[in-house]
Amino acid sequence: MMRIFIADDEEIIRDGIRNCIEKEADRFLFAGEAPDGELALPMLMEMKPDVLITDIRMPFMDGLELARLVRRTMPWMRIVFLSGHDEFEYAQKAVSLQADAYLLKPIDSVKLMCTLEEIDVRIKQEQQQYLSAAQNASRSDRESEVLREHFLNALLSGGATAADAAEQGRKWGLSLAARQYIVCLMRLGSGGQTITQVRALAARAFADQEEVLWFFRGSERLILLIQGEREDEVRERAYEAAQNLRHEIRQFLNLDTLTAIGMPVARISALPEAYRSAKETLWSASACAEGGVFGSTDFEGGAAHGGGFDFTAGGSLADKLRHASYEDVPQLVEAYFGGAAEEDMQSMLYRYYLLMDLLVTAARIAAELDSAEVVPPDDPQAVLKRAATLESTKEYASEVLGQLTRRSFRHQSIRYGGEIQRAKEFIRAQYSDSSLSLHMVAAEVGFSPNHFSTVFSQETGQTFVEYLTQVRLEAAKNLLRQSDSKMSDIAFMVGYGEPHYFSYLFKKHIGVTPRDYRMQTV
Template sequence: MYRIFLADDEDIIRDGIRRTIDRVDLPVSFCGEAPDGEMALPLIQELRPDILITDVRMPFMDGLALASLVRRAMPWVHIIVLSGHDEFEYARRSVSIGVDAYLLKPIDPVNLRKALEETIARIEADKVQLLARQRTDDEHMLLRENFLARVVSGALPSADIHDQSSRFGINLLAKQYQVGYVALSQACFRGEGTERLRCLFSKLFDTRDTVQAFLKGCDCGILLLTGNTPDEVQETAYEVARALQHELERLLDTVSVIGLSRVCDRLSALPDALQQARQAAQVVGSGQKQSRITGFDELSETASPTRIELGADMPLVDKIRHMQEKDIPDMVNAYLSTVKQEDVQSVLYRYYLLVDLLMVASRFVRELQMEPQECFEDVSDISKLLHTAGNLDSARDFCTEILERVVRYRGMSEPIRYGAEIERARTFIRENHADPNISLHVVASAIGFSPNYFSTIFSQETGETFIEYLTKTRIEAAKKALRETDRKLSEIAFDIGYNEPQYFSYIFKKRTGLTPREYRMQEGNT
């Protein structure tokens, strides 16, 4: 429904136009009126109509002066001018202002209807043109971001990088490079958040040839910095990171963690730099409440990266590495659970999710010594992904296809060893064995495995089941308490994760051949 505002100093004219607008079968409604331009202007600014109908001759401010001010302040408003005189000068000035129609009084309802129809047609044509231009701009922007994401991920040969960079007005020829990983909450990407982040990047960096800032996936931004010397690049990196964090906090009320890689001297080293930057951003203390910048070289040798506290979930690559085929439907549903079919903004958000999944899957199959281009060539046309993202069902089908291929290619490769992951699981069990609620599902989730897959590989890697290892850990803790303390057996049972002291005694004897009391006496702590 298009809203109409009327400015005319004659009551009878306003009444007649109102009645005509009420009778015409058009998508229009009357939203306000005023007897002169001076009174009309603030009302128009408040009501923000789509169409202004104004008389030429009015006291205090005439209609052409009003039309000129409205055209400058609110260029989207379409204007129909009414005149009681067939004067060339009025018509000429109306044309120069850019009005949509010029009608002579007395107003013929047929002519008014025709003017409204033509004006509505122009409004709808403007909408189509604006949407087409927006789609073109969006596609160009998304292709640029995807290009830069592929550059830092190592998915493009150096020759292709230089060939394609000119298409986006980007110069990546430099002696030194550095990557920044900007960890952001997924909440920043919901609703209009993505657009606000992109506008902020544009505001800060569009005029800086040595800084390329772009969104990658749905939980981080990337900074790609270039320069002639390592010191120059590092100085720029910290300057840019500080400015970005200040604006994120000031304008978006968002805490961020920015990791910076080492400086490298070739494009082919960017994937390692990206991993360094990501690792630097991941070393975050639990409950991080302030923005922080961490360089990769600042990490201590003993620092172990943890899950990014600002993100709501485990890294996608870990999920892909450990999933099984039967896990795919649940994984896809969880992956797309934050977007809705009817939300226009969700189209761009879904696009980011699809691109991120494709990039992570490509990186993983490269770990399997396979070429991503060969594995995903028929589904990796980025320009078509925007169309795929336009529908939730097609997005779900795309994710399912990618994950099914990953499982298939993983099965064709050499068996993957999981020593590091199993050691993380053992450490988690040792640190949490006293929790009576610890379970296979809890430990599997903590290290990024599906429960079934975790159960299988834990047995393969350790030679014992999860329950056997948990029980062994608890019994060893019980032995220590029996040897070194005189605490009651019921207290020791509770301390190691058993709610039933009798069950603890049963398990202890089954594992050691002695009751807890007999073990304590044997060890000499009576």
């Protein structure tokens, strides 16, 4: 179903368009709205609708500037311009931005619906054309693509020198001379048909982007090799490329993907390191998400595996077990036994000591949770037998920790109650700081941002943003009742740097404007 977003500074226009869309709820979905481009852009980045309907002339950021930014970051999005000014200059600029339609105000509901229907038909036709073209690719084209991919995969494996890269790159028409490189690893579903279709979508998405090289590694992994001059440039380009391709795959194939972005490297000979970093990030991300785009920095200072801890880092074993979830068990076991020297792990007695320490600690955590089922073994000989090989040692540890984490799931409120209370207190103390973010609060309570976001929502029934908004608006209501401060001053006092946005949020959540609320409470 085609999702539509509206950006217009006239509330009556937004209401009229929204009503038209909602009347056709079986065909179109109203995705959201904003009164100007500055507010619309972050919402568009988050919601990623199919169509943007935007007024050309708006305060703060006009529709033309909004469209330029959307074209760069979300090139798939269809754009419909609205204008009350029948001027050739505006129409000319709209054409230069590849607008799908240009409608004059006042908006005719029939014309609007016809325009949306035409866009919907074009989207479906393009989907069919691209997928058909992929299936009809010639045999010679496929053979050439296989050889090209073999060369690029050799770069990631360290099987090609920098000199080889330059020579072979020229053969395939690839420019590999850059100051910074970054590798993105996208996990796909299995199936040859899917690969053929994804290949066509990638070719479409990156047709005009020489700095983005894409190729398959095996049957279920797509690699994006991003080049640039600066580290921040390649990071930003990597996120844009990964998000854009993910959207195309979801829209055309109804398939979600998980993408990991590795650390940037400064030499082409370091590409194996960049690839290894992307693999580690994918492994971390797969423990907490089925789809999305994750960077290596998302897991620094505490992995987002659902447990909020980096199990390879320092800290007591008991703390790691207290914060582990069932999905964390494989990583925790690998980190626990993998931290020992390889020659030590050859000793059955050493494995036995490690295993006993793990079991005793797990039993202590179980006792804290009043879960009597997980207890240290009475028979050390039985444990010694399980420690006969490294494989059987890990297997037994996984069984015990799996049992512990499954039974401790119902005690999450006990495990996280203190942290969530501290987070709430920190938010209430710092809400006036306009820079207050989820990352800041997560760091305050010692969680990774992804894990804190998940736990906070589970424990409070609200997202972090919803709770912060609630706290700020309650403070604003008190100020409106108890002071004569100007609306703009109150906006700043409760953490909003933009008074217009504050007024928009206040009316959205409270039901009236701040001015009307003050008048009602006088």
